Each structure stands twice: as C-alpha cells, then as structure tokens.
Amino acid sequence: GAVVSQHPSWVICKSGTSVKIECRSLDFQATTMFWYRQFPKQSLMLMATSNEGSKATYEQGVEKDKFLINHASLTLSTLTVTSAHPEDSSFYICSAREPRTGRTGELFFGEGSRLTVL
Amino acid sequence: QKEVEQDPGPLSVPEGAIVSLNCTYSNSAFQYFMWYRQYSRKGPELLMYTYSSGNKEDGRFTAQVDKSSKYISLFIRDSQPSDSATYLCAMSRTGGYNKLIFGAGTRLAVHP
Numbered sequence: 001g002a003v004v005s006q007h008p009s010w011v012i013c014k015s016g017t018s019v020k021i022e023c024r025s026l027d028f029q030a031t032t033m034f035w036y037r038q039f040p041k042q043s044l045m046l047m048a049t050s051n052e053g054s055k056a057t058y059e060q061g062v063e064k065d066k067f068l069i070n071h072a073s074l075t076l077s078t079l080t081v082t083s084a085h086p087e088d089s090s091f092y093i094c095s096a097r098e099p100r101t102g103r104t105g106e107l108f109f110g111e112g113s114r115l116t117v118l
Numbered sequence: 119q120k121e122v123e124q125d126p127g128p129l130s131v132p133e134g135a136i137v138s139l140n141c142t143y144s145n146s147a148f149q150y151f152m153w154y155r156q157y158s159r160k161g162p163e164l165l166m167y168t169y170s171s172g173n174k175e176d177g178r179f180t181a182q183v184d185k186s187s188k189y190i191s192l193f194i195r196d197s198q199p200s201d202s203a204t205y206l207c208a209m210s211r212t213g214g215y216n217k218l219i220f221g222a223g224t225r226l227a228v229h230p
Contacts, residue, residue, distance in 0.1 A: 006161070034217075041126070042223075043124075043220040043223050044162070095161075109163070112160060
C-alpha cells in the first residue's frame with residue numbers, strides 16, 4: 001500500500017510552546033490530507049481536511065487558530081499546535097488518499113505523533 | 119446516537135478461533151466500508167475495503183456488508199496472537215468525499 005510518514009513520532013513540550021507535526025506522502029501525491037486526533041482507548045476524530053494550495057476545512061468544535069494546518073505541497077501537510085496546553089496532549093494522526101487506486105474513501109494513515117504537553 | 123456504533127470490547131479469544139467483529143450504522147448514505155487494524159501507539163492500517171453490500175475475502179479475513187440492516191462484519195479465521203490489536207470500522211458517503219466516520223474500535227486479544 002501507499003506510504004504516509006509522520007514526524008515526529010513523539011514530542012514532549014512545555015505549556016505555552018508551539019509544536020509542528022509533519023505529514024508526508026512518500027510515494028504518491030496527495031491533494032487532500034486529513035488530520036485526526038485520538039484519545040486513549042477512543043476512536044479517531046477528524047479535526048480538519050487539508051487541501052493543497054488552499055485553506056484547511058475544520059470540523060465543528062476545532063479551533064482553527066489553535067491547530068494551524070498548512071498544505072504547501074502535494075506531498076506535505078503540517079499541523080502546528082499553537083500555545084499548547086496539557087489538554088492538547090493526544091495522539092495526532094494524518095491520512096491521505098492514494099488517487100491512483102481510484103477507490104473513494106480508501107485512506108492510508110501515518111504512524112501517528114504522540115504529543116505530551118507538560 | 120452515534121453514526122457508527124462498535125462494541126469496544128475487549129474481546130479475548132484463544133489462538134485458532136474464528137473472530138467476529140461488527141459495526142452498525144445509522145446513515146443509509148454510507149456506501150464505502152473499511153476495516154482498519156491499529157496496533158498500540160501506531161496509525162491504523164487498512165485491512166479490508168468494500169463498496170456497497172456483499173462479501174469480500176482476503177486470506178484469513180472476510181468482510182461482509184448488509185446495507186439493508188446497516189450492519190457490517192469482519193471475520194478473522196484461524197486467529198493468531200499477531201492479530202491482537204484494535205480493529206476499527208470506518209465508512210464514508212458517496213460522491214468522492216473522503217471524510218471517514220470511524221467506530222470506537224474493538225480491542226482484540228488472541229492468546230496462545
């Protein structure tokens with residue numbers, strides 16, 4: 001299957017700092033990527049849809065000024081958690097659709113990034 | 119009511135058992151159905167992908183979709199300890215919109 005890479009896989013930061021997480025599609029171009037958040041023992045919750053060359057579309061209840069998304073190229077989307085607080089500690093996962101499969105809805109996921117805010 | 123319901127388990131079975139995992143959903147607009155496997159602290163890995171109703175088999179895995187009942191299943195035959203993971207069902211609507219709605223995930227433990 002297609003490969004989606006996330007970096008860093010884990011990060012610890014102090015409260016008030018900003019953290020950037022990168023999501024890359026390694027062997028395909030992704031015009032759309034998705035960012036999810038997952039709390040322990042809970043399912044993935046879609047935060048936003050990242051569109052190459054345009055603004056991200058955020059889900060209801062997600063603060064766009066808190067979670068900045070940039071999709072500057074067809075292979076890279078970044079999520080920046082600004083002024084992080086302990087309640088932002090979570091597992092963040094990105095995904096992208098491999099367009100060549102032509103199968104709507106089939107997504108490939110990154111390994112996830114675990115953020116811990118002290 | 120959640121759009122997708124999935125029993126979180128945990129489900130514990132002996133090695134070699136047949137495992138049945140299920141999800142129900144409420145929105146009849148869902149057309150694409152997927153099962154993902156997620157190991158601890160890892161991203162989900164696509165296992166099965168089906169469109170509309172019917173069965174699909176891939177090795178030890180069989181996915182079933184019953185749209186009339188709004189019910190999907192994943193069967194794992196000859197389960198192995200390496201199958202121990204959380205299994206997430208996911209589904210999306212028609213029209214090329216790739217927003218996936220996930221179930222809560224079922225934690226499966228296969229013991230030797």
